[in-house]
Amino acid sequence: MNTELKKKTRNSEITRAHILETAFYEIYRQGFQGISIDKIIKNTNVTKGAFFHYFRTKNDLGYAIVDETLREIIQERWIRPLAAYKNPLQGILKRFKRLIDEWADENVPLGCPLNNLTQEMSAVDPIFREKLQAVMLMWIEETEKYLKKAQADGYLKQSVNTRALAEFIVTTQEAAFAMTKTMNDRRMLASIYNSLKVYLESKSAAKS
Amino acid sequence: MNTELKKKTRNSEITRAHILETAFYEIYRQGFQGISIDKIIKNTNVTKGAFFHYFRTKNDLGYAIVDETLREIIQERWIRPLAAYKNPLQGILKRFKRLIDEWADENVPLGCPLNNLTQEMSAVDPIFREKLQAVMLMWIEETEKYLKKAQADGYLKQSVNTRALAEFIVTTQEAAFAMTKTMNDRRMLASIYNSLKVYLESKSAAKS
DNA sequence: AACATTACATACCAATTAGTATGTTGTCAA
DNA sequence: TTGACAACATACTAATTGGTATGTAATGTT
Numbered sequence: 256m257n258t259e260l261k262k263k264t265r266n267s268e269i270t271r272a273h274i275l276e277t278a279f280y281e282i283y284r285q286g287f288q289g290i291s292i293d294k295i296i297k298n299t300n301v302t303k304g305a306f307f308h309y310f311r312t313k314n315d316l317g318y319a320i321v322d323e324t325l326r327e328i329i330q331e332r333w334i335r336p337l338a339a340y341k342n343p344l345q346g347i348l349k350r351f352k353r354l355i356d357e358w359a360d361e362n363v364p365l366g367c368p369l370n371n372l373t374q375e376m377s378a379v380d381p382i383f384r385e386k387l388q389a390v391m392l393m394w395i396e397e398t399e400k401y402l403k404k405a406q407a408d409g410y411l412k413q414s415v416n417t418r419a420l421a422e423f424i425v426t427t428q429e430a431a432f433a434m435t436k437t438m439n440d441r442r443m444l445a446s447i448y449n450s451l452k453v454y455l456e457s458k459s460a461a462k463s
Numbered sequence: 464m465n466t467e468l469k470k471k472t473r474n475s476e477i478t479r480a481h482i483l484e485t486a487f488y489e490i491y492r493q494g495f496q497g498i499s500i501d502k503i504i505k506n507t508n509v510t511k512g513a514f515f516h517y518f519r520t521k522n523d524l525g526y527a528i529v530d531e532t533l534r535e536i537i538q539e540r541w542i543r544p545l546a547a548y549k550n551p552l553q554g555i556l557k558r559f560k561r562l563i564d565e566w567a568d569e570n571v572p573l574g575c576p577l578n579n580l581t582q583e584m585s586a587v588d589p590i591f592r593e594k595l596q597a598v599m600l601m602w603i604e605e606t607e608k609y610l611k612k613a614q615a616d617g618y619l620k621q622s623v624n625t626r627a628l629a630e631f632i633v634t635t636q637e638a639a640f641a642m643t644k645t646m647n648d649r650r651m652l653a654s655i656y657n658s659l660k661v662y663l664e665s666k667s668a669a670k671s
Numbered sequence: 672a673a674c675a676t677t678a679c680a681t682a683c684c685a686a687t688t689a690g691t692a693t694g695t696t697g698t699c700a701a
Numbered sequence: 702t703t704g705a706c707a708a709c710a711t712a713c714t715a716a717t718t719g720g721t722a723t724g725t726a727a728t729g730t731t
Contacts, residue, residue: 265678265727286583288496292719303720304680313719365586373645374582375494378573384647391645422642422651423658430638434630437581437599439592443630450631454662473697473708500689511690512710521689 271309274299278316279324283368286375287317314380317372321386325369329390333428334397342410343401344459348452351428355444358432366436370429395421412460420458427451479517482507486524487532491576494583495525522588525580529594533577537598541636542605550618551609552667556660559636563652566640574644578637603629623666635659 277299281290292313296306310316332354340346365371369390377384399421405411431447485507489498500521504514518524540562548554573579577598584591607629613619639655 263728267678270678285587286494286496288494289587291717293717302680303682304724305678307720308678311720364592366582370641371582371586374574374579374641377645377647379493379497384572388646391642419654419658422654426638426642426651426655427635430634430641433578433582433638433641434599434634437578437585438596439585443634446627446630447634450627450662454658457665471698475708478708499687501687510710511712512694513708515690516708519690 267309270301270305274301274306274309274316275320275324279320279368282317282320283365283371287372288375288379292316314382317376318382318386321372321383321390325372325387326390326393329369329394333394337397337401342408343405344410344455346401347398347424348448348455351448351451355431355441355448358441358444360441363441364436364439367429367432370433391425395425398425409460412458415458424451424455475517478509478513482509482514482517482524483528483532487528487576490525490528491573491579495580496583496587500524522590525584526590526594529580529591529598533580533595534598534601537577537602541602545605545609550616551613552618552663555606555609555632556656556663559656559659563639563649563656566649566652568649571649572644572647575637575640578641599633603633606633617668620666620668628666632659632663 274295278290278295281295281298292303292306295316296303299306310319333350336350337343337346340349369387372383373387373391377387395418399417402411402415402417402421406413406415406417411417427447427450431444431451434447435441435443482503486498486503489503489506500511500514503524504511507514518527541558544558545551545554548557577595580591581595581599585595586592603626607625610619610623610625610629614621614623614625619625635655636659639652639659642655643649643651
């Protein structure tokens with residue numbers, strides 16, 4: 256009892272989450288192959304013994320970040336907010352726009368963490384590939400669900416292949432951040448957003 | 464004289480080019496931070512002394528690959544072929560299609576070398592950033608030149624912002640290979656190509 | 672209160688890393 | 702032909718790497 260208030264000097268959940276969070280930011284900035292366990296434990300104020308108590312290898316840490324951190328980020332940023340919109344097409348565009356507006360200047364040269372890790376690691380390690388692919392697949396499939404809903408509710412032309420459109424939308428969103436990172440210029444975000452908007456409007460049904 | 468036929472045991476141009484080529488493929492497969500100089504010289508059959516005779520540091524090797532290898536690849540694959548087409552919009556689509564058709568299966572999980580290196584290194588090292596950005600800028604600007612030509616010749620609607628369209632085209636092309644790599648499925652290429660085709664056709668002027 | 676177990680801590684290690692120091696040997700111009 | 706320099710070759714090094722061996726102390730359970 257009293258699991259919430261008692262101040263423990265040890266708490267496995269918190270320690271593990273703390274390592275994951277720190278490692279996530281390090282990897283986001285330097286890449287997975289660019290960071291070392293020594294750096295992570297230094298920034299976490301956790302000893303090597305503790306680190307290897309939670310993660311058997313450096314790769315295992317990476318896998319956990321994909322399965323937990325990255326998956327959650329995609330869900331939170333791109334999927335769950337769509338539920339609030341009556342017109343999913345509008346929802347997709349509005350959410351994209353908001354993410355752009357709220358994208359911190361310091362993140363402009365850093366890009367999308369999922370894309371970064373994917374481009375770096377999926378060709379290097381098959382387990383990374385599989386896990387990163389699974390996250391991306393989820394993103395596409397969840398997007399398609401909303402496109403189908405849009406079609407059912409008369410917001411999207413019946414002729415549209417929802418899978419292909421979902422792939423194109425997710426690709427464009429990912430690409431927007433990638434190109435913004437490359438050019439180090441946040442105007443790329445607005446430019447690509449507008450192009451996607453025009454494209455989606457050409458696919459939307461007359462209703463509203 | 465007789466600089467072509469004499470078989471020299473030493474040839475600085477060839478040796479340097481050989482190192483660059485080998486390193487390019489290693490980096491394409493493992494990433495820049497994932498390779499070591501020892502690996503490169505092993506696969507090149509060049510000694511460490513020779514390597515450091517040509518490149519002062521590992522980073523300098525990377526810079527040379529961006530400035531020379533990657534720049535040339537973009538020129539050869541995406542820019543120069545466009546000169547052969549009367550209608551640049553058609554040229555862009557046809558070239559894209561051909562690259563897709565000829566994209567080797569083994570390259571599907573590897574993606575675009577420019578994008579790989581950019582996503583990995585531009586946040587890590589400012590000189591990488593600057594050089595990679597310059598290559599991408601060239602790609603966009605050269606593409607825009609052809610869009611302007613298309614506009615002048617009546618193939619592209621006058622209302623179109625050529626810079627924004629060039630950015631969108633290059634972004635989509637890069638993104639197509641990135642997503643194909645992520646999903647490890649070459650059908651992504653065709654899917655995204657078709658979306659781009661539809662989009663470009665909506666921007667093309669009536670003339671043919 | 673005793674105990675087993677989990678959650679850490681410390682010290683170490685072999686391998687790999689980028690880079691250097693110090694050579695030797697082709698090549699070419701004078 | 703010789704000398705100067707470029708084009709390599711070999712052996713080394715200090716730092717860093719991921720990971721282990723072996724501890725100790727906090728915690729929940731009986």
